[in-house]
Every structure is written in structure tokens, then in C-alpha cells.
Amino acid sequence: MRPIIGITTYVLPATWGVWRDLPSALVPHDYVESVRLAGGRAVLLPPDDLDADVLGRLDGLLLAGGPDVDPARYGADPEPLTVAHPERDAAELVLLRAALDRDLPILGVCRGMQLLAVAAGGTLHQHLPDIIGHEKHRLAPGVYSEQSATFVPGSRIAALLGDDATIHCFHHQGVADAGSLTVTGRAVDGVPEAIEDPDRRFVLGVQWHPEVSRDRRLFGALVAAATGDKEDPAACADR
Template sequence: MDPRPTIGVTRPTVGDLLSFLAIALAIRLAGGRAVRLESSGWKQVRLDGLVLSGGSDVFPGRFQTRPKADYSYDHPREQMELALLERALAEDLPTLGICRGAQLMNVAAGGSLHMDVVKRFHPTPYPQHWLRQIHFRKQVSLTPGTRLHAILGCERLWVNSIHSQAVDRLGEGLTVSAREENGVPQAIERSDRDFCIGVQFHPELLLHRQVFRRLFEALVLSARAYRAQRQGGAAGSVPAGWRDGRRDLHRSA
């Protein structure tokens, strides 16, 4: 048996290969094994953790907003991810949402989204061209006492900005764990689950900085403990950084 925990990473059937490979690399560097989850053939995959990755817009009808004209929404992928998220919440499966994934987590909890942050928060200089998006950085503030703050170990963070939408009305059971200066949430989490965090930025594209690698290390650590508990392992098999079935955030950071 592969000793590495299995982390499922959602993606569309076509496209977003670079992001998937970057997430897979981050998981591998943290000691996990990434498997691709597409809208066909995902139900039989046994998971120890889940990443809801970025991509196309969440369907606005889910938060009672009119869809964009002539926009191609990925309904099969969205249905898969909502089913996976429901399963993850029911089983306390460690879950990380990235960009679109964080937005979907919020919508699934009854929240809504800003459809166009550039127009809504003008004149905030959100970059539009992909080349500028890759190099642009903005500062966000982390909320003390949150899981994300404990994992990353800092109160200020410079992140990328590759999104056109963002969390608006917060979903039930969620907490904002990071905001940018204009108030837009940049991270959300559930305190009633051990590891259920969504980030608006793309940490997989910032792996050259240790602080972002910590997020994937914490995910894999949580996945190891989930796997040990699922297999009914003895207390000695629970990874370091865990205490009484719960993650000791300060040790794992």
C-alpha cells in the first residue's frame, strides 16, 4: 500500500493543466499523492483529502443571480464538486478550496458571490491580462485565532490576484480568515471541521515561498490523520501534530 495519503484534485475535462500540475507538485512535496478528479469516473476513488481547484465561474443560478450571456458554465464539474463537498463535510474529509473552489464552498453553504470585482471595487487595480496577474501581488490580513493564521504563522501576506469574482455574502457556518484592504474576503474556513479552508488566491503558483507550502503540508498532515483514523489505526499511527484526533495547529505550522 502506498504510504502517502491520496488527495483528490478536481479539474475540468479540458484545460487548467498547469494549475493541476502545480497543485500535484505541491501535494507531492508535502508528502502526499495527487489524483485527478473529473466529472466522469470519480465516484470510486478513495480519498484522504480533497482540493477543489480553480477554473471557470460558479453557476450564478445557485445564488439566485442571472447567468452571464454566452458564458460556458461547467455544470458536470460543478455537480461533481458539490457532491464531493457534501461527502467531505459529512466525513470531515480534509478539504482545501482554491479560487473557484473557495467560491463554490461559499455558495454551497448558502452564500453569494461578487460577479465582477473589477467593477464592484473600482478603482482597486485588479489586473486583467494573464501576464500581469501572474506577477501582481496584493497584501491581505489574516484573522488571528483562525486555522489559516495558525498554519501560516503570519498576520500579513502578499498573494497573487487571478480572480474576477469573490465571496460576497458569507455562507452559513463559514468564517472569513483573511481579507484584502478593500474588505474582499481572501480566505474562508469552517471552525466545525478539522481542515476545511478556502483561499481566493493561488498558493500552488507561489511554491517558491515556504509560507504557501505550509498550507499544503497542513493539508497532507490532516489527510494522514484522516487515513489513520479511517483504517482504525492504533494511537501510535496518528501523525505528529495531532492530539486526541484533532490537529494541533501550532505544532503543524
């Protein structure tokens, strides 16, 4: 059987057919297809903060991108451009903390990486342009910026990506302090682009969007860890 990867979802108004602005649990299909192409079976997880029992049926957890993490989660007041969905934070943190307790393989994408950092006791920059002086991490609505990154030699992310350091970003917030996690990748301006926990089976966060390019290296590594295998970077390198 294919390993089952749970993907966290949004609850937002959606429109299709004759239906308009109907509250819907959804996630971009790129996430689902990336898991499928990597050999996993995707299951969507709507926000639910009652318990984390569903983890007993999952082999891995994918924290998808989305709105800003509530600054209250890391002891800060919201700034003018912060748009948080506290109900999603509550639900995902229940899942994340229980998944860490179970040593379940976890991949965090964009917001997912930021949530990993917050759960590890870290903090976020609420609006990067105020810190770094440019908008290159989020060029325009719906436009991914192509950048390059550098990775710490010997880290999991360096082993997975090899010499290819091209990333596709869309975010206005970023990790200020990764807490107990290790920053293993940075953009050329110093913004953290990858964090991980080398002491766990598989806990990796990336600030960019690998689902857009269906990057089998990262999703393949998650699926490999979810099957109980030690991922082979060379085997995951086929995109």
C-alpha cells in the same frame, strides 16, 4: 503510505505533440507538485456527477481553480462576463457535499473557495471591478497580482501564515456572502480572501493561488489533516 489527495480537474481542449485541441481532463501541474512536496500523493479527479464513491479511497480533497461557478447555484442570473461550466459545478458539488458529510479535509483554491461558499449557502460577486472599482485582483491574462491580506487573529489561516500576508491572485469574481462559513482573511480593499469552518477537522478556502509558490504551509496543513494529525503551524511554515 502517503495520504491520497484528490484534485478536481478541468475538461478543456489541449494541444501536445501531433494532437490538437483534444478534449482533455487536466489541471496545472503546480497543484500536483504542491501536494507532492507537502508529503501527499495526488490523484486527479475528472468531472463525474454520478456518485462520490471515490471519496472512500481518498484522505483529502483539493478543489482547484478554474471557470466561474454557475450563478444558478446561488439563485442569480448570469452577468455578461460570467463564464460558467455547469457540468463541473455538478460534479464538484457531489464530491464536496459528500466530503463534508464524511468530515474529509478540504482545501479550496480560488474557484474552490467560491464553491465552498456557495455550498454553504453563500453568494458571489460576478465581477469584482463593478463592486470595488479596480482590476487589481486580475491584472492581465495569465498574470498573478501580488497583494497583501489581513487575517483574523486566532483563525486557522492566521496560524498557518503568521506574519507573511503576501498573496498571489487571479480572479474577477469573489465571495459576497460566505453562508455558514467564516470569513477569516480579506484583501486591503475588503474582498474576502480566506474562509473556513472552525467546527470541522479541516475546511479552508483561499481566494489566491498558493500552488504557484508551492506554499507548503497550506498544502502541508491539508496533508497533515489528511493523515489524521493536528497540523502544527510552525511545522508547516517551511516553504
